[in-house]
Amino acid sequence: MATQPISAVSKITIRVLAFARLRELLGFGSRDVELAEGATLDALWKQLASGNGEIEGLRATTRFARNGELVAGETVLRTGDEVALMPPVGGG
Amino acid sequence: MVALSSAPLDVAALVRDVQTKEHGAVVTFLGTTRETSPDDPRPVAALEYEAYDSMAIPEMEKIASEAREQFGPLAIAIVHRTGRVALGEPSVAVVVAAPHRARAFDACRYAIDALKARVAVWKQEVYADGETAWVANTPP
Secondary structure (H helix, E strand, O other), rough: OOOOOOOOOOOOEEEEEHHHHHHHHHHOOEEEEEEEEEOEEHHHHHHHHHHHHHHHHHHOEEEEEEEEEEEEEOOOOOOOEEEEOOOOOOOO | EEEEEEEOHHHHHHHHHHHHOOEEEEEEEEEEEEEEEOOOOOOOEEEEEEEEEHHHHHHHHHHHHOOOOOOHEEEEEEEEEOEEEOOEHHHEEEEEEEEHHHHHOOOOHHHHHHHHHHEEEEEEEOOOOOOOOEHHHHHO
C-alpha cells in the first residue's frame, strides 16, 4: 500500500477471533484486521458483516470480548487488542 | 482443578484428585453425547466442541471458586472436552468432594448449570449423514 497517499487517519491493527458458526461464515478463526483509529467493535462488526445477510442477522445474539472481557459494541478498540466474536455458548 | 481436554476424560482420575479423608461424599456429573437432538430429527453421530481457551479456563476457575464459597468446604474438578466426542462418551465432567452429600450435590448442580450458561465453549452436532449444525444452550 506504499503507493497510496499518506492518510490523516492513523490505523490500528487488532486480532479478531471468530467461533462456531461465525468462524464458518467469516471464513477465519483468527485474523489480523486494520481499522481506523477510534473504531469501535460495532464498526468492526459492520466491516466484517457487510453484504452478508446471514452474518448481519447474528448480531443480536453475538457477544464481543476484548482481551478476555465481555464488552459492549460501542467499546473503542486499541492497537494490539484481541477481539472475540462469540455466538451463544453450547458447552456441556 | 479445571481443564479443557482434547483426550477422553478419565473420570476415575478426577475422583482420585478431589477425594480426601475429610470427604464423606463424592458427586460426579457427566454430560454425555446423546443420539437425539433437541432441534433436529436426524440421529446424532458425534459432537464436536470448540473453546476459547483464554476465556473458558478463567471462567471455569471462577465457577469453581463460587462453588467453594457457596457450598464449601469442598474440592471440585471441572473438565470439558474439545474436538470430536463419540456417542455415549462424556463431553463434560464435574466432580465434587465434600464432607456430606447435600452440599456435594448442590455444588455439582451449581457448577454444571453455570458452565452451560457462561463458559466459552461451542457445540456442533454431527449427524449420521455427515451434515452439521451448531447448537446453543437454552437458559434453564
